[in-house]
Amino acid sequence: MPKHDPMDRTSGFLKKDLETLPPKKRIEYLNLKLRGIIQYAYKHSIAVKNKLDSVGLTPKDIQTIKDLEKIPITKKTELMELQKKNPPFGGFEALPITELRRIYISPGPIFEPGEADYDELGWAQGMVAAGVRPGDMAINTFSYHMVPFALQMIDNSLHRIGCITIPAGIGNTEQQVNILKTLKANVYCGTASFLLNIAEKAEEMGLDLKKDINLKVGLVATEMLPESLRSKLEQKFEMIIRQSYGTADIGCLGYECLKKNGMHVPDDKIVEIVDPSTGKQVGPGKAGEIVATTFNKVYPLIRFGTGDLSLLTETPCPCGRISPRLVKILGRVDQATKVRGLFIHPGQADEVASKHPQISKVQVIVTRKEHKDEMTFQVELKEEVSQPEKLMSEIEQSIRDVMKVRGGVQFVLKGAIPAGANKIEDRRTWE
Numbered sequence: 022m023p024k025h026d027p028m029d030r031t032s033g034f035l036k037k038d039l040e041t042l043p044p045k046k047r048i049e050y051l052n053l054k055l056r057g058i059i060q061y062a063y064k065h066s067i068a069v070k071n072k073l074d075s076v077g078l079t080p081k082d083i084q085t086i087k088d089l090e091k092i093p094i095t096k097k098t099e100l101m102e103l104q105k106k107n108p109p110f111g112g113f114e115a116l117p118i119t120e121l122r123r124i125y126i127s128p129g130p131i132f133e134p135g136e137a138d139y140d141e142l143g144w145a146q147g148m149v150a151a152g153v154r155p156g157d158m159a160i161n162t163f164s165y166h167m168v169p170f171a172l173q174m175i176d177n178s179l180h181r182i183g184c185i186t187i188p189a190g191i192g193n194t195e196q197q198v199n200i201l202k203t204l205k206a207n208v209y210c211g212t213a214s215f216l217l218n219i220a221e222k223a224e225e226m227g228l229d230l231k232k233d234i235n236l237k238v239g240l241v242a243t244e245m246l247p248e249s250l251r252s253k254l255e256q257k258f259e260m261i262i263r264q265s266y267g268t269a270d271i272g273c274l275g276y277e278c279l280k281k282n283g284m285h286v287p288d289d290k291i292v293e294i295v296d297p298s299t300g301k302q303v304g305p306g307k308a309g310e311i312v313a314t315t316f317n318k319v320y321p322l323i324r325f326g327t328g329d330l331s332l333l334t335e336t337p338c339p340c341g342r343i344s345p346r347l348v349k350i351l352g353r354v355d356q357a358t359k360v361r362g363l364f365i366h367p368g369q370a371d372e373v374a375s376k377h378p379q380i381s382k383v384q385v386i387v388t389r390k391e392h393k394d395e396m397t398f399q400v401e402l403k404e405e406v407s408q409p410e411k412l413m414s415e416i417e418q419s420i421r422d423v424m425k426v427r428g429g430v431q432f433v434l435k436g437a438i439p440a441g442a443n444k445i446e447d448r449r450t451w452e
């Protein structure tokens with residue numbers, strides 16, 4: 022429960038009309054924006070033109086989100102190659118670079134353009150959905166150097182909402198605590214793990230996190246957020262913690278609302294979940310690679326492959342936002358394995374294990390019998406249980422719930438799963 026706060030943070034939208042469009046209208050809106058950006062990018066971005074030309078497409082071939090499947094996905098490695106050949110942006114930019122305000126550099130190196138008039142919706146939508154309001158004071162502890170996130174994306178989005186920003190950057194934990202105490206900032210932007218550092222440092226300095234620190238809303242990003250860490254921070258500070266997801270190249274691709282049931286896709290992006298081997302859309306509820314298309318006219322990335330694995334849900338969200346939600350980020354595509362046509366990921370195995378406190382260790386074994394995939398969870402228990410059959414069927418149920426694939430359970434002796442073993446071991450042979 023948040024500490025006493027005169028501000029109503031329970032409802033509110035950045036762009037209510039757009040965010041609450043009926044589903045059919047929303048699709049029409051996105052298709053219209055898609056046709057616009059494809060035409061624009063084909064004309065102004067040499068890389069996008071080359072991509073469409075390479076498979077014999079013209080802008081009129083792309084009328085709907087489904088048509089996007091015809092365009093090959095641009096992976097990060099390809100973007101890097103193109104940037105090397107044609108620096109700095111590989112020809113994806115759609116304006117002369119003299120019109121930019123900044124050039125950002127992410128590890129790789131990968132260059133990202135910083136436009137003069139930043140108008141991306143996603144991060145600001147996420148801030149409002151999390152409870153950030155005009156007049157709030159935010160401490161921004163993401164790194165301001167080189168990369169676009171803190172300066173371009175977060176700083177500009179806070180300004181758009183009408184917040185005051187303290188550009189604190191990362192590190193100097195003790196100084197950050199003193200800033201929070203003196204200026205009474207009520208919004209935190211940064212990683213969840215750094216907020217935990219701040220909490221520990223403040224406690225070490227003898228401060229009361231609920232009285233001496235005024236934080237009410239935290240917007241975290243750039244790393245996985247375990248629920249245990251979220252609830253720990255929410256309780257310690259009596260604040261709301263919500264996460265967002267995106268990449269430096271394309272910006273925000275998902276943000277949590279107060280209902281905390283997945284990350285809404287912003288209204289200025291199209292997010293597809295695709296089978297990474299075919300590029301085809303897999304539909305709601307199925308895991309695949311997050312592939313994104315932006316309506317940004319400065320850097321119109323079309324079908325950019327993030328390399329992250331997730332699934333979308335279209336079930337209505339009680340917050341009133343209509344956009345689908347990324348249920349969670351499961352991990353990287355290159356760590357995933359396909360079982361009976363569905364992707365499974367080490368993170369899902371951990372999630373199954375976390376639902377049963379009796380489990381100390383799991384390993385998923387994938388085999389093939391009579392041309393059918395079989396998946397078995399080998400499970401080490403902390404100690405013997407009185408009703409192993411009952412636990413076994415409960416774990417099997419969790420496997421179905423989490424992975425959407427049936428799997429068997431086999432209890433093994435302590436130490437049977439080797440230290441450092443792969444979480445998922447693929448023993449299939451394809452003879």
Ligand SMILES: [Zn+2]
Nearest residue numbers: 278280338340
């Ligand atoms: Zn919602």
